Amino acid sequence: MSAVLxxxxxxxxxxxxxxxxxxxxxxxxxxxWTFWGSETRRPVIEKMIADFNASQDRIVVKHTYVPFSDxxxxxxxxxxxxxxPDVIVNDxxxxxxxxxxNQNLNLSQFLxxxxxxxxxxxxxxxxxxxxxxxxxxxxxxxxTRMMFYNKQAFREAGLDPEKFPQTWAELAExxxxxxxxxxxxxxxxxxxxxxxxxxxxxxxxxFDGGTGFFDKNGQPAVNTPAKLEALQYVKSYADRIxxxxxxxxxxxxxxxxxNPFITGKVAIWPEAVTFxxxxxxxxxxxxxxxxxxxxxxxxxxxxxxxxGFVLEIPRGAKHPAEAFxxxxxxxxxxxxxxxxxxxxxxxxxxxxxxDPQLQSDPVYQAxxxxxxxxxxxxxxxxxxxxxxxIQPQVDAAINGEMDPKAALDQAQADVENLIKQNTGGE
Numbered sequence: 001m002s003a004v005l006x007x008x009x010x011x012x013x014x015x016x017x018x019x020x021x022x023x024x025x026x027x028x029x030x031x032x033w034t035f036w037g038s039e040t041r042r043p044v045i046e047k048m049i050a051d052f053n054a055s056q057d058r059i060v061v062k063h064t065y066v067p068f069s070d071x072x073x074x075x076x077x078x079x080x081x082x083x084x085p086d087v088i089v090n091d092x093x094x095x096x097x098x099x100x101x102n103q104n105l106n107l108s109q110f111l112x113x114x115x116x117x118x119x120x121x122x123x124x125x126x127x128x129x130x131x132x133x134x135x136x137x138x139x140x141x142x143x144t145r146m147m148f149y150n151k152q153a154f155r156e157a158g159l160d161p162e163k164f165p166q167t168w169a170e171l172a173e174x175x176x177x178x179x180x181x182x183x184x185x186x187x188x189x190x191x192x193x194x195x196x197x198x199x200x201x202x203x204x205x206x207f208d209g210g211t212g213f214f215d216k217n218g219q220p221a222v223n224t225p226a227k228l229e230a231l232q233y234v235k236s237y238a239d240r241i242x243x244x245x246x247x248x249x250x251x252x253x254x255x256x257x258x259n260p261f262i263t264g265k266v267a268i269w270p271e272a273v274t275f276x277x278x279x280x281x282x283x284x285x286x287x288x289x290x291x292x293x294x295x296x297x298x299x300x301x302x303x304x305x306x307x308g309f310v311l312e313i314p315r316g317a318k319h320p321a322e323a324f325x326x327x328x329x330x331x332x333x334x335x336x337x338x339x340x341x342x343x344x345x346x347x348x349x350x351x352x353x354x355d356p357q358l359q360s361d362p363v364y365q366a367x368x369x370x371x372x373x374x375x376x377x378x379x380x381x382x383x384x385x386x387x388x389x390i391q392p393q394v395d396a397a398i399n400g401e402m403d404p405k406a407a408l409d410q411a412q413a414d415v416e417n418l419i420k421q422n423t424g425g426e
Contacts, residue, residue, distance in 0.1 A: 176240070
């Protein structure tokens, strides 16, 4: 409760508010919570807030920055105390779970007045904000995972820098050629699934034709033959390079200019395409390319995984109609284009994504194109922590402590048991 009161006080005294905004008689004041406090993102969102405030004379929006590690916990406390923000940025994959728990507002009443609004968003994103066929958020931005690779390292290894491996089997061959060793010590690792912005979980869905860890009927699909094949593929790198070597090498990794891809320690780095901003700021002179995730076999599909964030009205918010008007503004083409241009972010608005200036950048163009093969996986309602049950079994298999099939069988049983516990055995 004290944390909630502190946040409320912060909002009331104007801390974190957009420049030029303030309370005014007869106007509705909205408190907007985000975790965008960086030097890059905070000025962008506050410019968008200031533009909205200047665009009309009925609503004043104030911005409250809450650190990423705290924002959603504090939102739940504020909801419980009856004093939530009017609008909050939240995780897209958890939208339905929050609706199931009655933590966010059903937006159907507002969509009835503007039923075409949903058409501005990518269908996969709109599907992710639905619960029982009704919307509980507006998509704001998204992302997609791709493969960044060092073209100079490709040349050194005698590989064509304009030809990235198409299949996982081809990638394994290329990765070994890209390894650079000094005696028993690795100076550069070509590629290892244990490194980068996605690991075993994305490979498993890719190998399994896009099926996540739950099938279309909501049943656990952890120990499928395709996911076993993916786990064995991940383990093959640990077997070749050595799990100890992988861990020791990873211990020297850092962020920003010390990122192992930027420093040349890893030649192929899987990551969300927003990694481009890090390369822009810290990878001056780095000759790199970007390519879709490999496919299991020719024609299987370069299937990727995405995430992103939404705008929500927490349950108990005092001004839902005005909050929705602000959310509509932030997801319109102009503000979405501004956000994308400044942050190199995949935005939810289709028209903004296809802005000519953005499309002139080959990396951004590739990211938008990759959205066509990108799937989102909403958090399952009755097993939100399922990955915490799978991770230990996967680690045991990769480290050679457990047979891969036995590991996935155990993970499957653990997730099934979790669902039984959460549904009372139904």
